[in-house]
Amino acid sequence: MNRFAALLDRLVYEPGRNAKLRLMTDYFRHTPDPDRGYALAALTNALMFKEAKPGLIRGLVEERTDPVLFRMSYHYVGDLAETAALIWPTPHVSSPQVGGEALLGHNNPPSVPTIAEVVEALATTGKSELPARVASWLDALDETGRWALLKLITRELRVGVSARLAKTAVAQLGQIEPDEIELIWHGLEPPYENLFAWVEGRADKPESGNPAPFRPPMLAHPLEDEDMAKLNAADFVGEWKWDGIRLQAVAGISDHGLPARRIYSRTGEDVSAAFPDLVEALDFEAAIDGELLIVRNGRVQSFNVLQQRLNRKAVTAKLMSEFPAHLRVYDILTECDEDLRDLPFMQRRERLETLVARLNHPRIDLSPMVPFASWDDLAAARSDPAFVGAGLDADAIEGCMIKRADSPYLPGRPKGYWYKWKRDPYLVDAVMMYGQRGHGKRSSFYSDYTFGVWRDGPEGEELVPVGKAYHGFTDEELMKLDRYVRNHTVNHFGPVREVEYGKDRGLVLEVAFEGLQRSTRHKSGVAMRFPRINRIRWDKPPAEADRIETLEKILARGEKEIHPLKGQRTEGRQS
Amino acid sequence: MALRSTDILTLTSQGLYCPLGDFHIDPVRPVQRALITHGHSDHARAGHKSVLATRETLLIMGERYGEGFAGTTQAAVLREDIRIKDVTVRFSPAGHVLGSAQIVLEAGGTRIVVSGDYKREQDPTCLPYEVVPCDVFITEATFGLPVFRHPDARSEVRKLLNSVALFPERTHIVGAYALGKAQRVIGMLREEGYGEPIYLHGAMESLTDLYKSEGIPLGDTPKVGSADRAQFAGAIVICPPTSIQDLWSRRFPDPVTCFASGWMRVRARARQRGVELPLVISDHADWDDLCRTIIETGAGEVWVTHGQEDALVHWCRPHGIAARPLHMLGYGDEAEEAEGAAA
Numbered sequence: 001m002n003r004f005a006a007l008l009d010r011l012v013y014e015p016g017r018n019a020k021l022r023l024m025t026d027y028f029r030h031t032p033d034p035d036r037g038y039a040l041a042a043l044t045n046a047l048m049f050k051e052a053k054p055g056l057i058r059g060l061v062e063e064r065t066d067p068v069l070f071r072m073s074y075h076y077v078g079d080l081a082e083t084a085a086l087i088w089p090t091p092h093v094s095s096p097q098v099g100g101e102a103l104l105g106h107n108n109p110p111s112v113p114t115i116a117e118v119v120e121a122l123a124t125t126g127k128s129e130l131p132a133r134v135a136s137w138l139d140a141l142d143e144t145g146r147w148a149l150l151k152l153i154t155r156e157l158r159v160g161v162s163a164r165l166a167k168t169a170v171a172q173l174g175q176i177e178p179d180e181i182e183l184i185w186h187g188l189e190p191p192y193e194n195l196f197a198w199v200e201g202r203a204d205k206p207e208s209g210n211p212a213p214f215r216p217p218m219l220a221h222p223l224e225d226e227d228m229a230k231l232n233a234a235d236f237v238g239e240w241k242w243d244g245i246r247l248q249a250v251a252g253i254s255d256h257g258l259p260a261r262r263i264y265s266r267t268g269e270d271v272s273a274a275f276p277d278l279v280e281a282l283d284f285e286a287a288i289d290g291e292l293l294i295v296r297n298g299r300v301q302s303f304n305v306l307q308q309r310l311n312r313k314a315v316t317a318k319l320m321s322e323f324p325a326h327l328r329v330y331d332i333l334t335e336c337d338e339d340l341r342d343l344p345f346m347q348r349r350e351r352l353e354t355l356v357a358r359l360n361h362p363r364i365d366l367s368p369m370v371p372f373a374s375w376d377d378l379a380a381a382r383s384d385p386a387f388v389g390a391g392l393d394a395d396a397i398e399g400c401m402i403k404r405a406d407s408p409y410l411p412g413r414p415k416g417y418w419y420k421w422k423r424d425p426y427l428v429d430a431v432m433m434y435g436q437r438g439h440g441k442r443s444s445f446y447s448d449y450t451f452g453v454w455r456d457g458p459e460g461e462e463l464v465p466v467g468k469a470y471h472g473f474t475d476e477e478l479m480k481l482d483r484y485v486r487n488h489t490v491n492h493f494g495p496v497r498e499v500e501y502g503k504d505r506g507l508v509l510e511v512a513f514e515g516l517q518r519s520t521r522h523k524s525g526v527a528m529r530f531p532r533i534n535r536i537r538w539d540k541p542p543a544e545a546d547r548i549e550t551l552e553k554i555l556a557r558g559e560k561e562i563h564p565l566k567g568q569r570t571e572g573r574q575s
Numbered sequence: 576m577a578l579r580s581t582d583i584l585t586l587t588s589q590g591l592y593c594p595l596g597d598f599h600i601d602p603v604r605p606v607q608r609a610l611i612t613h614g615h616s617d618h619a620r621a622g623h624k625s626v627l628a629t630r631e632t633l634l635i636m637g638e639r640y641g642e643g644f645a646g647t648t649q650a651a652v653l654r655e656d657i658r659i660k661d662v663t664v665r666f667s668p669a670g671h672v673l674g675s676a677q678i679v680l681e682a683g684g685t686r687i688v689v690s691g692d693y694k695r696e697q698d699p700t701c702l703p704y705e706v707v708p709c710d711v712f713i714t715e716a717t718f719g720l721p722v723f724r725h726p727d728a729r730s731e732v733r734k735l736l737n738s739v740a741l742f743p744e745r746t747h748i749v750g751a752y753a754l755g756k757a758q759r760v761i762g763m764l765r766e767e768g769y770g771e772p773i774y775l776h777g778a779m780e781s782l783t784d785l786y787k788s789e790g791i792p793l794g795d796t797p798k799v800g801s802a803d804r805a806q807f808a809g810a811i812v813i814c815p816p817t818s819i820q821d822l823w824s825r826r827f828p829d830p831v832t833c834f835a836s837g838w839m840r841v842r843a844r845a846r847q848r849g850v851e852l853p854l855v856i857s858d859h860a861d862w863d864d865l866c867r868t869i870i871e872t873g874a875g876e877v878w879v880t881h882g883q884e885d886a887l888v889h890w891c892r893p894h895g896i897a898a899r900p901l902h903m904l905g906y907g908d909e910a911e912e913a914e915g916a917a918a
Binding site for chain 2: 012013014015065066068069070072073076077078079082083086087147442443444445492
């Protein structure tokens with residue numbers, strides 16, 4: 001555990017990709033099986049144990065420390081594992097030693113567990129014994145070890161390493177392309193002794209065991225204003241950007257001649273079990289790329305309808321009939337044994353059209369192309385999708401995708417091929433009312449801001465909070481905003497500070513958002529979707545910030561229908 | 576009958592004020608008469624009519640603000656009583672930086688100690704903290720949360736030396752506050768037997784010279800100046816925290832970014848600053864030392880100033896100590912921004 005803890009500790013401070021790779025490769029080279037395999041599983045989030053809940057850790061710490069001090073510390077540090085690791089009272093192991101032997105009647109100091117011991121114990125330890133087990137490990141480890149252990153057992157490593165990067169580090173042990181590991185990955189299991197043996201040239205390549213493997217998807221860059229001028233419209237084709245979840249559907253035939261059908265998330269997680277209605281439709285031998293949508297009576301539903309289909313424990317017949325899953329496809333990666341990823345986009349598109357036509361399944365259809373001759377044409381389509389053929393489906397469109405007609409399908413986010421061009425957001429000028437400490441990277445900066453707009457109150461105009469935003473600004477602006485909150489605090493409430501605001505004092509924030517919904521939870525009666533700080537208006541007097549009527553007007557325009565509230569945005573959507 | 580503590584000391588918009596003696600302690604704005612605990616810029620400001628502080632603190636203020644930093648100055652001798660109107664004042668070592676002192680106020684049988692910033696750890700560049708028993712103890716709380724438990728600073732200095740040995744081709748750039756921390760790190764490196772020149776950013780030079788002229792052995796500390804950067808392979812360079820991410824630091828061969836501060840205990844803090852080698856070395860008392868010191872003063876009443884006041888106040892109550900936070904503005908508010916001064 002100590003070596004693994006040291007690795008995580010180094011990774012946390014290391015900003016460079018290449019240096020991270022070196023650290024991991026070095027660890028894999030010098031750590032024996034099975035420890036390194038479990039470490040790889042931890043870094044790729046492939047461990048099978050049920051993660052320890054934050055509540056368990058809180059409970060353990062609160063038994064040993066003052067819960068109020070623990071809570072204050074947590075608000076300050078902004079990371080549960082780190083807070084617990086720092087605050088954990090170190091047992092004073094002072095068992096008298098005689099000739100190196102502990103005296104009878106005294107407990108031996110707990111020994112530092114290996115990562116393999118931890119993982120194996122977690123898989124076999126019952127729920128009721130788990131807290132005592134974790135506590136004994138925490139007693140045995142030092143601060144860094146405790147931190148790493150808690151990261152491991154809560155499955156929240158967050159050390160800036162993607163599964164892909166960890167696999168690349170393994171590939172660098174030998175002369176192997178990371179994609180080769182990707183293709184056999186789903187047939188492997190921790191602690192991956194056969195994988196390491198192959199990479200180190202001690203054994204043959206492990207059988208893929210998976211006739212329907214995941215391939216890393218190709219991602220798009222946001223289109224910046226200056227891109228437009230540089231790009232030639234004739235080199236590109238357009239598609240709608242669907243407001244759904246990006247999926248990869250793969251179907252193949254196993255070595256035993258059995259069909260295998262899998263649906264993967266953008267990050268390679270196998271989510272087939274959640275969509276049996278869609279799995280059934282994968283009657284082909286190919287890997288296709290598309291967007292998960294809910295389609296009722298031929299009409300694509302909004303994202304908040306789709307959300308109700310997600311993250312359900314049980315996928316019941318009722319759920320499937322109320323929220324029928326649909327795959328709208330836009331690319332094809334392989335067909336039968338042929339890898340199509342090096343073909344130009346338009347050739348892949350033809351193959352995809354042929355496949356979809358042959359399949360002829362109501363749950364799978366093509367994402368249509370959006371024809372345009374100039375960027376102005378496309379801008380017009382983007383501002384009114386319904387008018388250029390999207391019809392009722394316009395509700396589920398959040399902009400356009402722009403793809404080079406000759407682009408190969410490259411894993412990751414290569415530059416110059418695919419762009420996403422989202423609709424323009426709404427803008428409102430609001431006044432900062434509260435600042436709250438952030439978490440993770442922003443720990444202890446006041447990085448989450450609640451803002452309000454003016455309305456008529458019983459004693460004249462007053463500010464009413466309408467939302468909270470925690471991004472949209474640069475690191476440099478964060479420093480300034482943080483300083484602003486600290487220097488203008490009028491009240492503390494735990495991690496929250498109330499800042500001064502009024503007609504002639506306060507800070508105006510230009511807030512961008514995607515839509516509005518009526519809300520009974522918010523004092524103002526409206527909830528913003530995806531709000532972020534667009535600009536900081538250091539120059540603008542708070543009295544000139546917007547009034548609630550501005551938002552009411554947006555609601556009245558029926559924008560709620562087009563852009564319903566989305567709640568938590570996941571990574572999964574097409575991008 | 577003993578006076579009430581608030582008759583001796585109150586809070587005004589300028590900071591702590593003693594009505595009986597008509598003076599302020601570490602005022603944040605210019606006043607008639609100021610008593611200064613130590614030379615960090617959030618405590619020691621220029622422009623007061625008269626200043627009473629230790630001789631070293633006066634020297635530091637003169638170095639920072641120039642000779643005319645106050646109308647008149649008076650050097651306080653440690654542990655000697657000074658009568659100011661109706662109150663007796665005494666300066667006592669605080670162990671924070673060179674010249675740092677607690678200020679003891681006595682009137683009508685009540686004793687109040689204003690700690691200023693302090694630490695209990697050993698420091699080769701200043702006198703150790705001395706516990707002064709008192710009725711009311713006014714403590715800082717920069718690291719007033721139980722997550723702040725500073726490791727032995729010597730082990731952190733050894734961590735730096737190990738890294739220097741491991742990467743002899745790289746320059747170790749150590750961010751450290753110009754007053755106190757920089758000299759302490761140099762002094763501790765010397766205690767560990769490091770005899771190589773330790774290079775200084777220009778902003779460190781004059782205060783380091785002042786420490787040396789006070790007889791503190793810091794060895795050879797040349798200025799980086801315009802010297803050829805290639806010669807800094809394997810060297811240790813000390814600079815202000817703001818410089819570790821500057822262009823200034825990139826001129827060195829493949830630098831390792833280090834930062835000596837109590838804040839380095841929290842990983843996210845180190846990451847936010849792009850620190851690769853965090854060194855948990857602090858000139859403030861950590862949580863355990865804050866609590867221990869409160870107990871050792873025997874104070875029945877504790878006022879908690881700048882830092883994490885709420886946690887320390889919460890800790891005091893079950894220990895039978897009346898405690899209240901003083902939300903004073905103008906001091907390193909949680910010391911994060913005004914780090915230039917302290918931590």
